Amino acid sequence: xxxxxxxxxxxxxxxxxxxxxxxxxxxxFADETGYLAACLPEDDRRRLTRLARQLDxxxxxxxxxxxxxxxxxxxxxxxxxTDQPRAxxxxxxxxxxxxxxxxxxxxxxLRQTLTDNATRRLQQADRAQAIEREGARMRxxxxxx
Numbered sequence: 001x002x003x004x005x006x007x008x009x010x011x012x013x014x015x016x017x018x019x020x021x022x023x024x025x026x027x028x029f030a031d032e033t034g035y036l037a038a039c040l041p042e043d044d045r046r047r048l049t050r051l052a053r054q055l056d057x058x059x060x061x062x063x064x065x066x067x068x069x070x071x072x073x074x075x076x077x078x079x080x081x082t083d084q085p086r087a088x089x090x091x092x093x094x095x096x097x098x099x100x101x102x103x104x105x106x107x108x109x110l111r112q113t114l115t116d117n118a119t120r121r122l123q124q125a126d127r128a129q130a131i132e133r134e135g136a137r138m139r140x141x142x143x144x145x
Contacts, residue, residue, distance in 0.1 A: 040048070082089065 084092075
């Protein structure tokens with residue numbers, strides 16, 4: 001088993017100032033055996049160090065994302081597109097949507113009327129031509145008689 005090097009370095013630095021018994025007492029260990037028993041195995045220490053680094057990186061990323069989201073929210077809020085409450089906007093949207101549907105129906109009716117009128121105009125033009133042809137035929141018969 002090996003102990004955390006940072007802890008070892010800290011203890012070594014203190015050790016240069018304190019005697020052996022005083023060093024163990026300052027670290028709250030009764031003896032060196034207690035200290036060694038408290039140390040993690042090297043594999044566990046490395047794994048925990050790696051996980052601590054990953055956690056730090058994730059916390060930094062989340063803090064950055066939180067800051068960016070807050071900035072974006074503040075920017076959107078400053079745009080102040082409207083000062084009307086959401087409920088009023090929803091009601092207005094509902095009314096406008098209903099009015100839009102009514103206008104579409106009205107437009108459809110007007111288009112049908114225009115189509116009907118165009119059909120009638122064509123029929124009347126055909127009748128006018130037929131009358132004109134019949135009139136020309138009658139004039140030709142009257143002139144021949």
